[in-house]
Each structure stands twice: as C-alpha cells, then as structure tokens.
Amino acid sequence: MEFLRSIGITEIVMQFMLINAILGLSMYLVLYTGMFSLANAGFMSIGAYTGVILTQNFDQPLWVGLLGGMAVAGVLAVPIGLPVLRLKDIYLAIATIGFGEVVRILILNFDTLAGSLTGESVRLTRGALGITGIPKITETWHLAAFLVVTGFIMIRLHRSRFGRAMAAVRQDEPAAANMGINVVYTKNMVFIMSAVLAAAAGVLKAHLTRTISPGDYGFDQAVSILAFAVLGGTSTWVGPLVGGFVLTALPEVLRDFKQYRGIVNGSILLLVIVYLPGGLVNPAGWSQLWTRLRGKKQGDTLTAEVS
Amino acid sequence: MLELRSVSRLFGGLQALNQVNMLVPAGKVVGLIGPNGAGKTTLINNISGLDHPTSGEILFNGTPIHMRPPHHIAQLGIARTYQNIRLFGEMTALENLLISQHGRGSASILDALVFTPRYLREERRLRDTASDLLERFHLTQVAKLRAGNLPYGDQRRLEMARALGTQPKLLLLDEPTAGMNPVETEALGEQILRLVREDGLTVLVIEHDMSLIHQVCDEIYVLNFGQIIAQGTPDEIKRNPQVIEAYLGQDEE
Numbered sequence A: 001m002e003f004l005r006s007i008g009i010t011e012i013v014m015q016f017m018l019i020n021a022i023l024g025l026s027m028y029l030v031l032y033t034g035m036f037s038l039a040n041a042g043f044m045s046i047g048a049y050t051g052v053i054l055t056q057n058f059d060q061p062l063w064v065g066l067l068g069g070m071a072v073a074g075v076l077a078v079p080i081g082l083p084v085l086r087l088k089d090i091y092l093a094i095a096t097i098g099f100g101e102v103v104r105i106l107i108l109n110f111d112t113l114a115g116s117l118t119g120e121s122v123r124l125t126r127g128a129l130g131i132t133g134i135p136k137i138t139e140t141w142h143l144a145a146f147l148v149v150t151g152f153i154m155i156r157l158h159r160s161r162f163g164r165a166m167a168a169v170r171q172d173e174p175a176a177a178n179m180g181i182n183v184v185y186t187k188n189m190v191f192i193m194s195a196v197l198a199a200a201a202g203v204l205k206a207h208l209t210r211t212i213s214p215g216d217y218g219f220d221q222a223v224s225i226l227a228f229a230v231l232g233g234t235s236t237w238v239g240p241l242v243g244g245f246v247l248t249a250l251p252e253v254l255r256d257f258k259q260y261r262g263i264v265n266g267s268i269l270l271l272v273i274v275y276l277p278g279g280l281v282n283p284a285g286w287s288q289l290w291t292r293l294r295g296k297k298q299g300d301t302l303t304a305e306v307s
Numbered sequence B: 001m002l003e004l005r006s007v008s009r010l011f012g013g014l015q016a017l018n019q020v021n022m023l024v025p026a027g028k029v030v031g032l033i034g035p036n037g038a039g040k041t042t043l044i045n046n047i048s049g050l051d052h053p054t055s056g057e058i059l060f061n062g063t064p065i066h067m068r069p070p071h072h073i074a075q076l077g078i079a080r081t082y083q084n085i086r087l088f089g090e091m092t093a094l095e096n097l098l099i100s101q102h103g104r105g106s107a108s109i110l111d112a113l114v115f116t117p118r119y120l121r122e123e124r125r126l127r128d129t130a131s132d133l134l135e136r137f138h139l140t141q142v143a144k145l146r147a148g149n150l151p152y153g154d155q156r157r158l159e160m161a162r163a164l165g166t167q168p169k170l171l172l173l174d175e176p177t178a179g180m181n182p183v184e185t186e187a188l189g190e191q192i193l194r195l196v197r198e199d200g201l202t203v204l205v206i207e208h209d210m211s212l213i214h215q216v217c218d219e220i221y222v223l224n225f226g227q228i229i230a231q232g233t234p235d236e237i238k239r240n241p242q243v244i245e246a247y248l249g250q251d252e253e
C-alpha cells in the first residue's frame, strides 16, 4: 500500500483503475464476438444517470441504483442492437458512435423534452451542467468485488457453449451459422451483456466522482474504453483488465515527468502498439519481441566480429 | 429426403441457378458435377441457408426450408463442408468439434456459471463425441493444435469431422478432394461410403474428380450455366454427348 502510494497510485487512482478494468471487460465482450462496437460510453451514461436518479431523487441505496442502471441499459440494448448489429466493422463503429451522440443529446435535453410532454417542470438530468452533489458512496471493496465476480463470469463463459459460440461467430459467421449457432441471438446477447457491464461501471463511477454531465460520455470516453481493450490485448479476458489498470495508472506513475508527462505517456503507448500489436497480455507477442531483440543483439556482435 | 423444385437464384442479371429440379433420396449418394462457375456452390449455399433462392422451393423431408435461417437448417439435420476450407482457425481441432455440436446442446450460461449437473453432463457428452470424431478421422494427435496451423489434409478431414459433429442426416460436400492425391481421394471415397452404410447418412457431393464420382455416386446431376443439363447413373452420364461437350471434354484438355 505504502509503496503504491509512493509511486502515485493512491486509493482514488486504484478505484479508477478498477472501474476502467470493468469498462475494458465490457469492450472485450463485443470484440471477442467480432463486433467493433463503440456503444459502451453511451451505455455507461445511461447507467450513470439511471443510477444517480435512483439514489438521489428516489433515495435508494447504491445497490438499487446499480441494478437499476444495469437493467435499463440492458433493456435499451435490445432495440439498439437488433438493427445496428447487422452492420460490421467500421460501419458498426460509426453507427454506435452515432448512438452515443443520440444518448448524449437526449440526456442533455431530457428535462425540456419531458417537461413539454408532461406539462410539468422536470428536473432530472439537469441539462449540460449535469448532476452535482452525488453522494460518494462507492467504496473500493464494491469495485473489487464487482470485478472479481465479473472475472469469474468471464472464466465460466469461456468454458460454456455460449462462449464458444461467441468465438465461432467472430472467426467465421457463416460457418458458425452452419453449425447451428444463432448468430443474431449470440451477437445481441453479447451486446446486452456488454451494455450491462458498461452501465455498472457508469453507476459506480458516478458515485465516486460526485458529478456527471452528458459530456463525460462522448467520443473521448468511447475511444478510451476501446484503448483499454486494444492496449491490454484481446486474446484473453485478462488483457482488457490489465489495459484498464495500466492506462489509468500510467499517467499517475509518470507524474514526476511534470510537463513532459503527456509525451512520455503517449510514447509508451505508441511503443506498446508498435512492438506488441497483440497487446500487453499476449505471450506470443512477448516471445516474438524477445526473439527480435535477441536477434538484433546477435546480429550486432556478428557485424562487430566481421569488421 | 431433399427435393428442389424449380429453384432459381439471380445475382443481379446473372442467372446462377435456373429452374433447378433435383431429388436426393435417403441413403443415397448423389453427385453434382459441372464446370467452374456453373452454380454448384450457389446450390449448396441455398440448401444450407447461407443464401436463399429468388424463386422455387427446397424441401427437406417434406418441410420447406428455403426461407429458413442457416442455424435452423443445421438443427434440422443438414451439414456441409466448404470448397475453401472454413475452419475456426484460431481454435484447436477439439474446440472446432465442440462448437460443431452447439445445436445438440442446451446448457445456458447460467448452467455453466453454477456448474449444474445438466452443464457437467452435457460437457462430458460433447467431449466424448468430439474424441470419437477425432479418432475416427485420425486427428487425435493434433486435437490440441490450432486448426489453422494443421497440414492441409488434416484440415480437410477436420472439416468433415466438424460437419458430422452437428449430427446431420444429410451431408453436403463441396469439392472435398480438392488438393488431394489419388490415394487420399480414394480413402475419402471409402469414408463417404462408410458414412452412408454405417451411419445411414445421405450425401450430396460436388466433385471434379470423376474417379471419386464413380466410386461413390448412385446418381449424378450435371449443372451448366445454372441449368441441369443431364441426370443419370455414372455410366449413363459418361456416355451422354451433351455432358461430354459441356464438361468432360473440357476437363480433359
């Protein structure tokens, strides 16, 4: 603990690391099924707002807010997923970015919209300023427990019929369908699971940061979540978890670099992407890098001898 | 078992299948031959549900299947292989065979989560079936290797094993001997005949290799520019002048 704090990883940093690991896993689920979806930030926002409205306006405990946020995101994932998941690759990415924008704008104008529909003055999402003064009731152990349960689900998923279907859909959709796998069902189920996880992270984070506004869940957030998964690597579920940890901790660990922190941080990420294209958690990638480095060294001595 | 009634498939202006009528009786091996681009793969895509006819009907044991999604058709008992191998390359041979049994299982994610007896029993059953298939297709040694890294011959056999993992009644084979030498081709022919005799399967096989066709087929259909131009026993087809002109003559160049 003392050591962690000395390198800049305070309790709040650790809490964000745990939250971002959960977000990384929510990204992992869709990528593992071959879906390049960037909808997670939007679902995170739906979760956060639902959860906060439950705890603030309806005086519910955190766990009700958590379950409520997860449920609303999960239900909304159905009508979003059904049309959007017919798209693939970059088209799916763009459509899901569009979804994120729609969510942002709806939440931004929710009070006005609801007000004009009901004829009463509504104060729920509170426009661009967002909600402030949210009680800080998320604790580290909540996050740790949530992550442990999620990790267990990941392990079991990979040993299940459904998890195997996910991998099959990613690798060859038509062949998977010919094996009796319902591709549409598989994709939509995974999309729902991913939305539910993102929403949970949203609720837990909102009760930590104490303020939320629609702008917190835009394109930047969507890309950050993608980065957790890509940097960590998606060959196993541990990758995005580690990606979430590392990407969150790195800027803090590098705080001694003062104004050069951004450059050092960016350079490290760049090096990882270039030299470990499979991500941080990818044994094959490390061993390739290792042989490459050793190969270079041997080459150097060889030329030295010749000259 | 399988009946095609005036099946047509248009791709834009291209008539890939033109009023195809075909009958595949239970317990028989039916061959489908024809030059490249004749529409053979398109026909198998339409039967297996990856593609759907523009018009016409496909009946499987009397049930119309031409508008069904592919996973329904698989569960009804139709399996296939592909002209270009389509294994799940990042997974092991064993995992490929577990996936193939997807439609034969029913354990949900929740079952897997809390280790219900149903899940445990089903996993054991799937693994048993998979090891039987591995043994039968001489793949036990490579069970734990990535399918994409296997030698070509192993991949071909694994694809066949994977099709059988769905427990089909009808097996569609799209040029199964492509890239095989004569010895391997004959062994595959024996394998096909065993499947029919011992497992009671029905087979529709697309093939260029006439020796295999003669070895295994009870009946042959000849497709040219999307149309069936001839139909008969292997000996009848060999003597049919139209076929010789459209296909066999060309093949012997």
Ligand SMILES: Nc1ncnc2c1ncn2[C@@H]1O[C@H](COP(=O)(O)OP(=O)(O)O)[C@@H](O)[C@H]1O
Pocket: B011, B014, B016, B034, B035, B036, B037, B038, B039, B040, B041, B042, B043
């Ligand atoms: N998805 C598709 N879109 C457009 N044209 C196609 C498609 N699939 C096949 N074709 C065309 O249909 C014809 C028949 O192709 P195919 O069934 O693959 O022939 P074969 O298997 O007999 O060699 C070819 O001219 C091919 O270019």
Ligand SMILES: [Mg+2]
Pocket: B040, B041, B042, B083
């Ligand atoms: Mg073909």
